[in-house]
Amino acid sequence: MYYVPDGTEICGFYECSECGQRFLSLQMGPTMVCPYCGETVDMEIGPDEEMPVVKETAKLLEIVEGENVEKMDVLLSLAVTGGNYEWI
Helix, strand or coil, X not given: CCCCCCCCCEEEEEEECCCCCEEEECCCCCEECCCCCCCCCCCCCCCXXXXXXXXXXXXXXXXXXXXXXXXXXXXXXXXXXXXCCCCC
16 A cells, blocks of 8 residues: 555544645544654754744544555555556
8 A cells, every 4th residue: 555554454544734735644643743744853953943843734634444444545645656546
């Protein structure tokens, strides 16, 4: 699968409020850092730099379970990979 490993039984379906990307993630919580537009925090700061702020802009839309995980993964990856439509 494209977003989650094969055999995944449960995952979160997220949408980023800043870039609009939709994706699946094994991490589940009400919000998370977007893997597309979110910046990873660099904890090696100098004495004149401020501590970076992590913005969690991706919001959980729904929890996907069972066989729907594979269907959702294929559906979301079609736009990215240009995959085939035979499974529909």
